[in-house]
Ligand SMILES: [Zn+2]
């Protein structure tokens with residue numbers, strides 16, 4: 086299924102193409118003039134943003150989110166690890182009945198991809214692919230630059246509309262450029278949706294959680310409360326460590342599209358692995 090061109094992918098690419106054309110040839114050209122210094126500077130920045138958005142989107146669509154290698158066997162000696170897993174149906178070792186294979190921690194079976202995906206976040210119809218260990222960062226970077234491009238386009242739209250209103254005062258209201266309305270109708274919901282998605286994933290990354298773990302965590306928290314315990318997400322290593330483990334060790338590359346993914350996706354450090362100096366003995 087991965088890599089196939091589906092309707093949602095066509096919609097995304099059409100929206101990117103439409104917004105690119107409109108931003109350059111309607112908004113920038115109508116307000117600043119495309120061949121002025123300000124117009125060219127804005128066009129260059131927006132073109133660079135659009136290029137990054139299309140590239141990261143393409144990689145998120147095509148990249149394998151990460152599957153369980155056939156050679157994988159659970160670390161039975163390190164059985165304490167399974168204690169930290171959020172268990173369903175009380176199984177000790179995580180086993181996928183459909184794939185007939187043991188699952189590493191944080192791996193989940195995707196019903197749409199019909200396979201187990203390492204550190205599965207969610208299956209995204211907009212990329213016709215799972216978001217997992219191998220493509221989570223590129224997906225995040227895509228959303229990040231998508232939001233920046235949308236905000237840039239939004240600023241240009243507001244500028245263009247106020248410029249047009251100022252200059253068209255002697256004309257009738259009917260002369261108002263319809264393309265601004267269509268552009269706003271596409272851009273505003275897209276900006277809101279992408280910003281909410283970005284905020285949500287920043288919130289998850291700061292806690293080193295996946296979308297699935299967030300929902301499981303809510304359930305685990307309720308269960309823990311009932312018996313008077315406190316549930317703690319096992320992979321939460323503190324804000325900085327969480328950012329490093331998802332976005333990479335180099336802070337200047339956190340938003341670079343091309344960086345190596347941290348770890349194999351088969352094992353993850355947990356809060357219990359860190360030697361804590363203040364830990365009661
Ligand atoms: Zn499976």
Ligand SMILES: [Zn+2]
Pocket residue numbers: 195196197198199207208209214215216
């Ligand atoms: Zn999937």
